[in-house]
Amino acid sequence: MAKSFAFFALLVSVVCFSSLLDLAQANKEKFHVEGKIYCDPCRLEFENRLSTPLPGATVVLECKYENNETVTFKSKEVVTDQNGHYNIEAEGDHPEEENCKVTALKSSHPECNDPMSGMESDRIVLTKNMGVRSKSRFVNSLGFMPKQVTNDQCKIVVAELAENDKKDD
């Protein structure tokens, strides 16, 4: 009898302990925020066929309350790899009232280092309460550009884009 009670007590404490662990885990939700930084040699401020991946660019992820701009999460600064990709680990569940965004801070490229007008990503949803199961979040690409357009091919790209515009009309 005493033995089975001891076993029961053990079982209860194991169950309790593991649900405490679950709670702790829920508070420490982890997401992988992934994206790419590119160089646009044409200063068009969007990705085009002459754009190239930009290694060595620094990005950061930040979440703020929408109404009062209080920062609720700030990641370490992360540098893009050889392919211009980055992967930021974000901690915690950030509900809808929080606005999470990646900002491209700087480029280490000697020429391609002029920021575009928008260096903040679109909003990233970092909560599992929005029905998104995956732990990965893919961010729209952000870019830098050189101070001057030196690539002759840019004229051709601009002409091509104008041609496509005409077709769309």
Ligand SMILES: *[C@@H]1O[C@H](CO)[C@@H](O)[C@H](O)[C@H]1NC(C)=O
């Ligand atoms: C900012 O807004 C959030 C959500 O509405 C609230 O919980 C928080 O206390 C506010 N912080 C400050 C400093 O006002």
